[in-house]
Amino acid sequence: MPFIPHTENEIAEMLVAIGANKIDDLFDEIPSEVPRADIEKMCSGMSEQDIIRLSAERAPNYQPGSCFIGAGAYEHFIPSAVWDIVTRGEFYTAYTPYQPEASQGTLQVIYEYQTMMTELMVMEVSNASLYDGASALVEAVLMALRIQKNNSKKILVPHNLHPHYRDVLKSILDYHPIELIAWEYEKETGCVNVSQLNQFAKDELAAVIISQPNFFGCVEEVDTLTNLAQEKNALVVGVVNPIAMALLKPPGQWGNNGADIACGEGQPLGVPLAGGGPYFGFLCCRKKDIRQLPGRIVGRTQDAKGRDGFVLTLQAREQHIRRAKATSNICTNQGLLVTAATIYMRMMGGGGLQSVAKKCHENTEKLKQLLSEMDGVKIVFNSPTFHEFVVQFENPLSDIVAVMKKNNIQPGLILDAHYPELTNSLLVCVTDTKTMQDLEKYCMSVRVKEKAGV
């Protein structure tokens, strides 16, 4: 039921009916020794994000603004309306229905999702989503190999790609006749080594993976890399953060011809961290390659009476028809999470996504600046970053982490398990959920330890 306030006239009428002069008279019953709130002194209004933050701060056992770990899963503010709408009975299913055309609403949501993803990525087509970011990348690589037919089977995989994504690639592709070649990153920039790409002969590589931003948060020189790869007839697979694409150049505009395939983790678009999942993967490509695109695709058409409607289209690529020869047999789509992403993107709009991206970047730059001014703290890579960066400490990391934990801060991902060369280092992420006070508290905790170390 909607909230409809009374008009001044209605209030006056009601006061007359009960014989009271003014509304305050109704509270005369309350004993005068009980303190009364002064309505005039209440603040005029706060944004939804601020009020949620305020309530969270007052709740016991929970510290908002304390998690500085990103590394593939990102905490963003999600308007309450998103999941309120998602959990309506009409939407509340994880699956595309078995009689899809009977569920026009579900198909329309997916169609709108596809439309928005193609706009965000500036790619021609999108599927209805995949299982998660890592499996979307595997599908992108398999797709690239099908497009390249019987040519090269070599894939260049950056070492600054998310370590879990590299693991999933290895697990799934290990039994295919595919060679994954490690692409080294430069020690100073944290970005991939261009001259290594240059050393490959024409037609030697089937595809080149570019992570934007890369695992270290650094922004890659995508134009140069894309042009160079495509000159060698390699397809370019962009693994991108969707929020970052509101600020950085989207894959469809990389280099002279754009990336061939774009994929990634959709979680930042309205899906809460929720202890690691469920999330969803996205996958976009050129229209000419649509028959190699795995997963469901919703199309818009007209029925016999000329009315607009939505259908599952190009199903002959899919497992229920093509069986073993389908484009993929593990192309689970994440309908419910896609619904959340669609509603999130619709609520934020292009400008809203851009301001989230800007806030993330500005907050990150602030913390980077504050930390770089401190003794015993080093920003490891000199490339521009989006909302994550690598920081190295002189004092033992375990001591700093211990102080942070005492202050209820998760300071970042400890990197040496994945990158032994990055000792005593953290991958720190700052999103739109952080305030200046959060950043100062973070620096304070580092400073306490640094002082104690002297």
Place this chain on the structure above:
Amino acid sequence: MSDCPRELHYTDSHEWVRLESDDTVVIGITDFAQHQLGDLVFVELPDVMSGLEKGDELAVVESVKTAADVYAPITGTIFEVNPQLESNPGLINEDPYGRGWICRIKPENLDELDELLDADGYQKVTAEENEE
């Protein structure tokens, strides 16, 4: 009974083969096959100059309800593909033995043609499939 011209060679996987005067062969799918598939919406054609073994996947034909592989009836090299199928795959439905041809192959060994079915043999195959 579907149409199957007497001068052609056939496979039991529903391809037809026509020997040309220059010793190349033209390949397509039969009237029976196009009828079973229904309206074709897409044909994935092979690369010209690629080599094929007999039985290799040659092309994929896709209709509104299914997709099927077309297999090489003979070993050889692809010489030419029907460019009109890219924009008009329905040619296979309209004229499977004429304008709906798929590709032209230069066979390695023309004797392989003798291993294929003649029109009578192929009609037996389709009659059996109809019974099923």
